[in-house]
Amino acid sequence: QVQLVESGGGLVQAGGSLRLSCAASGRTFSSYDMAWFRQAPGKEREFVARIRGSGGSTYYADSVKGRFTISRDNAKNTVYLQMNSLKPEDTAVYYCAAARAIVVVPTPKLYDYWGQGTQVTVSS
Secondary structure (H helix, E strand, O other), X not given: OOOEEEEOOEEEEOOOOEEEEEEEXXXXXXXXXXXXXXXXXXXXXXXXXXXXXXXXXXXXXXXXXXXXXXXXXXXXXXXXXEEOOOOHHHOEXXXXXXXXXXXXXXXXXXXXXXXXXXXXXXXX
């Protein structure tokens, strides 16, 4: 069982930055594929970024590529999402997710554990 706790959300002006953190419990954190998803009101949950257990491979949604960076510190059981050049359309609840198996196509149903989410609001 893995528990995930996100933090770092808040209100920021367009063009600003935020860094989200996701702290995980458990002794096998480095074996999990980790990802960030987001969900805006009235919309489906969408993929944002993914990182392999070793941290050596990352993958981003086109909408955030070049602006967001996912990283992880396996010694601290934590995954991060650095968000720069934020836009109003980035407003959503951001969720951290963990998968026991390697995920090829990052869809929500393939992730085993989820955090409670953290709100990110970008004002224009």
